Structure formats: C-alpha cells, structure tokens
Amino acid sequence: MDIGRLRALRELSIRKTMAAVAEALHVSPSAVSQQIALLEEEVGIRLVERRGRGVVMTPAGQQLVLRAEKILIEIESAKADIAELKSVVSGELRVAAFPSVAAAVIPKVVYDLAERHPHLTVQFEEMEPAESVAALRSWQTDVAIIDDLNMPTGALDPNIETIFLMEDVFNVMVSKDHRLSERPTVGLHELREERWAIDTASDTYTRMLVEACQEDGFKPNIVARCKGFEVTIALIRQNYGISILPGLRASYDLEDVWVCRLVPEIRRKIFLAFRKEEKRSPALQAFLDRMAEKPPLS
Template identity: 80%
Template sequence: MDIGRLRALRELSIRKTMAAVAEALYVSPSAVSQQIALLEEELGISLIERRGRGVVLTLAGEQLVERTERILVELESARADIAELKSVVSGELRVAAFPSVAAALIPRVVHELLHLHPRLTIQFDEMEPAESLAALRSWQTDIAIIDDLNAPPEMLDRNIETIPLTQDVFNVMVSKDHRLAERPTVKLQELSGERWATDTASETYTRMLVDACQAAGFKPNIVARCKSFEVTIALIRQGYGISMLPGLRASHDLEDVWVCKVVPEIRRRISLAFRKGEKRSPAFQALVSQIIAHTRS
C-alpha cells in the first residue's frame, strides 16, 4: 500500500471533505479522490461513504486509519533515531503558533537558533491553536504552541504529547486619556458601561470575555469585531472602545495605550504539542530547549 494514499485517507478522517484534504496536501480535490479510489481498488473494499458534502469512513476505513497512525508514528520515530545517531542539529523543523505567543517568542527563539545551529532551518506558520493542532496531527507541522482555551486537553489524541510552558494572564487595554489610564488594576465589574472591541480570530476569546463579564454581573457592549490586532489597537488609541488582550501580547510593542491588570485574574495555560517519537531528535531538542528558556526567562 502506498504511504501517500494512506496519508490521504487519514487526512480525510480528520478534515471530512476532499477539498479540505486537497488544501492541506497541496493537491487538487480530484487527485485526493483518485488516491482514495486507487486504495479502495487495491484492497477490494469501500473505505468511505459520502454524506452530503462530506464523507465518513466505513469500518474498514476506520481500521485502516488506525493502522496508518501507527505506521506514521513509526516512520517519525525512525527519522528521530537516524537524527539522533547523526548527533548534528540540522535539517528543517516546522513550528506553528498563535499570534500573541508568536510575536513575543518566535523571533527571539529563531534568532538564537540561527546563531547556535546554522544548519538548522525553522519554518514558521502563524495558526490559531485548534488549526495548528490539526496541522500537527496531519504532519503539516512538527511543533504546535497551543493554549487550553482554544485547544483543550480533550482535543489531544493518543499520539500527541505536550510540555507545559507558562500561564498567561489577560489584561485590559484602554486609551491614554481613558478614565482608567494610570490605574495598575481594575475590577471587572467597573467595566460594565464600556464599549468593547474584540478579536474575532478566535471565537473562544470572545466567549471567554462574555462569560467573565456575565459572571461579574453585566453583558459587554461589543461595538467592534476585528480580524487583526492592528485594527483593534487603532480603535483603542482613538478612545472608541477598550479591549482585553493576553499578557504576552501586552509585554511589548504597545504605544499610546494603557494596559492594566484585571481583578479577578483571567488565565490560560500555554503548552508545546508534538507527535510521540520526535523528542529524541537533536534538532527537536534544540528548538524545544530554546522555547522553554525564552518562555520562562
């Protein structure tokens, strides 16, 4: 059986549509469909069933995907074994991280690794946690930095391991001439009359904000839903509204705004996720050690 066809079937079990698999594997939907058809022809049994616009796996398909998982893990482990024997930090590693942690962490980590290990190449992709976790499961990235708000533990499968990195505390961002400017802390209930600008890149953060405000006795008045941090901070600077942002994002590169801590604290846990069998690779160990060092420094 061709490993490429098995990988296509595995991707289909995760992404549910030919179009989504094609996008992940950088091929056409017809190519994905042909790979599945050839695999079914080779085995003489149906592996998928069409349901509306998507597909589901048959019992045979599910069993084959389980076997494929083991094969891919073994291949990854074999690659790590060879890398360990070479004892050279080289090759390419792919890292996915969400914007706030990426901005605070990735540039420093990559800069340090380029200095220490010039033969190592880091390929970085900005992804939200759930997206990066899917990329990790489908071998589109090697390391995913995730948080427990967008990628809770139940989203992890048995082939994924995690390393805790840090806890991040959310803060409130206001304009320099806002009534709360110069205040080091603010109670959440004090914000009941404010206008809010939210980051729509993650629905989880908006839901977190709404839940926290409702627990404090009010419903937030959301007047702006932004797809980028640049738009959000521009609105804040002009006094159009306030926003809540992670402490990691508030740790650098903020001008003409005021950031204050929220009471009670709202926290998230940030972790590094990777596939089992990879941790023996010298390149993997070098990258992880730098991420941990810069996160905890």
C-alpha cells in the first residue's frame, strides 16, 4: 500500500474533512479525495463514509488507520536511526510555536543553531498549541512548543513526549499615562472598572481571563477583541484599554507601556513536545540542547 495514501487516511481520521486534510498536506481537496479513492480501490473495501460536510471512518477504515499509524511511526523511527549514524547535524527540522513564546525565544535559538550547525535548516511555523499538536501527530512538524493552559494533562498521545521549558507569569499592561502606571503590582479587583483589550487568538486564554475576573466578582468590560498582539498593544499605548498578557510579551517591544505584576499571580507552564521515536535524531537533539540552555531568551 502507498504510504502517501495511508498518511492521507490517517489525517482524515483526525481532521474529519477533505478540506482540512488538504490544508495540512498542502494539496488540493480533490487530490486528497483521489488518494482515498485509490486506497479504497487498492484494499477492495470502503474506508470512509460521508456525513454532512465531513466523513467518518468505516470499521475497515478504523482498523487501517491503526495499522497505518504503526507503520508511519516505524518509518520515522528508521529515519531517526539513520540520522543518528551521521556525524553532521543536517537536514530540515520543523518547529511550531504560539506567538508569545515564538517571538521571545525562536529568533535567537534558530540563529544560534544556524551558527553551530550550518547544514541544518530550521523551518518555523506559527501555530496555537492545539494546532501544533495536531501537526505533530500528523508528521507536519517535528517540535511543538505548547503550554498547560491549552493542552492539559492527558490531552497528548502516548507517543508524544514533553520536556518542561519554563514558567511564564501573566502581567497587567497599561499605558504610561494610565492611573496604575509606576505601580509594581496590581490586584485583579483594581481592574473592575477598566476597559479591556484582549488577544483572542487563543480561546483558552480568553476564557481564563474572563473566569479569573468572574471569580473576583466582576465581568470584564471587553471593548476590543484582537487577533494578534499588534492591535492589542496599540490600544494599550493609546490608553484606550488595559490587558493581562503573558510575561514573555514583556520581554520586547513595549515602548510607552507600563508592566505591573498581577496579584494573585496567574502562571502557565511551557513545554517542548515531540514524537518519542525521533528523540535520537541529531537535528532534534541539537534543538532540544539549545532550548535547554539557561536562559533560553539569551
């Protein structure tokens, strides 16, 4: 059986629509549909059934997906075995990370790796944690940087290993002209009457902020829902709103913004995630070694 067709079937079992699989594999939906049709012709039995706009696996499809996953894991493990025999760190390493940690960590790390290992190419793609884990499961990335807010314990496949990277503390960010500027700490209750500008790229982050405020007895007055940090920080600079943002965002690009420590603290843990069978890969090991250096921002 063709490996590419098996990979397409496995992707379809995860993503449920031809369009989503096509986007993940960087091909057209018709190409995915053709791959599945050829695989069904090859095995002589229906593997998927259409349900509305999506598909579900037939019993035969479910069985083949389980076998396909084992085959794909073995192939990647074999690649790691061969790579381990090479004395030079080379090839391509694909890294996915969410915006705040990516902007704070990735540029320096990939630059250092290029200096140390000129035959290694790091391909970076910005993804939210859930998206990057899906990419990791489907061999679309080699390393995913995730946090425990978006990926709670038990949400990862057994064949995915994680390594603790750092803790991040959330901060209150206000304009230099705001009444709270120059304060080292700010209590959440002091933000009851404020206008809020929030980054809505992560549903989990938004839900966390709203729930924290509700536990403190108020509902935040959200006047701006932004899909990235650029607009959020522009509104803060203009003193139109305040926000609570990850501490990693306080490490750069904060001209005309005052950062206060939130009391009580809200923390998150950040991890590196990768497929267990590829840990022996020299390219992956070089990345893990660089990320393990303290501090990772330097």
